[in-house]
Amino acid sequence: MIWNEAKECMSRDEIEALQSARLVKVVNRVYHNVEYYRKKMQAVGLEPGDIKGIEDLDKLPYTTYQDLRDTYPFGLAAVPKSEMVRVHASSGTTGKPKIAVYTRRDIDIWAECVARCLSMAGITRDDIIQVGYGYGLFTGGLGAHYGAEYLGALVLPMSTGNTQKLIDMMIDCDVTSIACTPSYLLHVAEDLEKAGLIDKIKLKSAICGAEPWTDEMRDQMESRLHIKAYDIYGLTEMMGPGVACDCEYHRGLHIWEDHFLPEIIDPVTLKQLPKGSDGELVITNLTKEGMPLIRYRTKDLTSIQYDKCECGRTMARIQRFRGRSDDMLIIRGVNVFPSQVEAALLTVEGTTPHYMLVVDRVDNTDTLEVQVEVAENFFTDEIKSLEKLSKTVHDKLKMAIGLNAKVKLVEPNGLEHFDGKSKHVTDKRKLYQ
Amino acid sequence: MFVKQLSVFLENTEGRLDEVLKILAQGGIDLLSASLADTMEYGVLRLISKEPDKAKQILKEAGFAARIDEVIAVVVPDAVGSLAKVVGMIHAAGINISYIYGLSIDGEGAPIAIKTDDNAKAEGLLNAAGVTTLGMEDLQ
DSSP states (O other): OOOOOHHHHHHHHHHHHHHHHHHHHHHHHHHHHOOOHHHHHHHTOOOOOGGGGGGGGGGGGOOOHHHHHHTTTTTTSSOGGEEEEEEEEEEESSSEEEEEEEHHHHHHHHHHHHHHHHHTTTTOOOOOEEEEEOOOOSSHHHHHHHHHHTTTTTEEEESSSSSHHHHHHHHHOOEEEEEEEEHHHHHHHHHHHHTOOOGHHHHEEEEEESSSSOOHHHHHHHHHHHHEEEEEETTTTTTTTEEEOOOOTTTSEEETTTEEEEEEOOTTTOOOOOOOOOEEEEEEESOOOOOOOOOOEEEEEEEOSSSTTTTTTOOOOOOOOOOSOOOOETTTEEOHHHHHHHHHHHHHSSOOOOEEEEEEEETTTTEEEEEEEEEEETTTOHHHHHHHHHHHHHHHHHHHHHOEEEEEEOOOSSSOOOOOOGGGEHHHEEEEO | OOOEEEEEEEOOOOTTHHHHHHHHTTTOOEEEEEEEOOSHHHHEEEEEEOOOOHHHHHHHHTTTOEEEEEEEEEEESSSHHHHHHHHHHHHHHHHEEEEEEEOOOOOSSSEEEEEESSSHHHHHHHHTTTTTOOOOOOGO
16 A cells, blocks of 8 residues: 555656755755755865756765764754754764754654555555564664554554463554564574464564575565565664555565655765665665764665656665664664774783674574683683673673673684774674575 | 692683693693692692793793692691691681682692682691691602
8 A cells, every 4th residue: 555645656856856856955955954964065175056957866975884973862853952853873884973953843754754665565544563673772663653543543652582472462453564673583483382372373474674684584484484574674763664655565664755855876986876876875865854964974885776667656765784884783774883892802911802793694693702802811711700791891882882792702712813993703693694 | 838720721621631730741741639729610720840930931832821829738637627628727817718629739648728718827837736738849
């Protein structure tokens, strides 16, 4: 079902006209309301009048994570605090999170975007949906929740952490749909199978996001739970989940182009690439009031297809993600940068030991093992001191990245020594095929 | 008068102990005692030899994390309750014992290695009570 046919099925000309009008408006807003953006534009000799439509997009400077960090927390806000109604955040490369600010209208638009996605997954006001994303600063929980309510579905705000209760209520309340991370859903499937309860559930669909997943995982979810599974994409900086979603034809994720203007750039030369090229996804907020970002580099590598989809929607489709142009990992839906781990390790003994992050997926749950080299300065002759070291590392990491990592002490030189920081990671999951 | 103990960090993987002992043998290190404290994933091998500094250097060059600590080498008289007495004295003085293991050194009684959080004080009170402790020179 198409939630907002007037928007989702516009002709390419209509889309581009709308995008051009909205781009001009948002550029004017940030120029006049955000000093940081004004200075950035002035630095390259740009005035708002120079941007007449989407054909001028590539004149605008990019926004990166570094800009968010430099202006943390409210330096990129385009409205006074009295207009803001909410903040969300996701982890950044160092201690400070990346935050997003929303006005009441932003929350409404977000809810509609999510409702469009849920509708794409066949969910209606007759559905009963469990939201199994974390509620809090993370956009997943509240984002999916508001969207499902906007649609008129009955929402069970489960959040994370209690699979038994989720399963009990799934059965007791005749839940028909679920929004959670794909790996968590497979974990739920496994528990249902173990308990022999697959026949007791009424689940029809799942809308999964917050981490990349594969067709093989979709096949597993669909065959084991007898459901249809859909991929939802988003990022806190732009809004949260619901920026894009895939329809029943699974030909890529339809991005809501009336609110988000996508383009593909070459991450090395930073030049905009022609339509259909492979490169880094860059998105501009067209309607966001709280903290609109201009040409935000998502670091996600993909391409975009613009032909009309069999589902009837004309909104462009983001193709399979091929990886990232930075070293961010997504572990159990949490963004983790190796540099955060490095900073946390530095606080343990005053020096950074050699380390390696080993990410794997065991029984459909992401695991993070942090191997720490026991060099001379970390080594003691007493087991209790070594165990204390392990625990200290574990606790510091928990504070820094919010995940329980398994800490493994290893012999010096047991880890290959590299200069480049991305070599500190071994990802055994095959997320990008 | 302490004995120098060499400890080595070892991952709990097959053949690691064998490897470290072979390297020491090739370096001509005569081991007098060995004790392994292990956990699920790693162990600490504690070694007593006549040339601990040379042994440490050999291991360091081979890439191992090794360090030298002092332990008290106590000659426990060969009689029932002797070890209990020794430990009792240390405990009564409020000194914490980190670990303890037997030493295979020829001589009277049963020599044991004790690591405490205050070796000097512990050895002092043992000597004052007439208990013999050994030093590096006794290892010849």
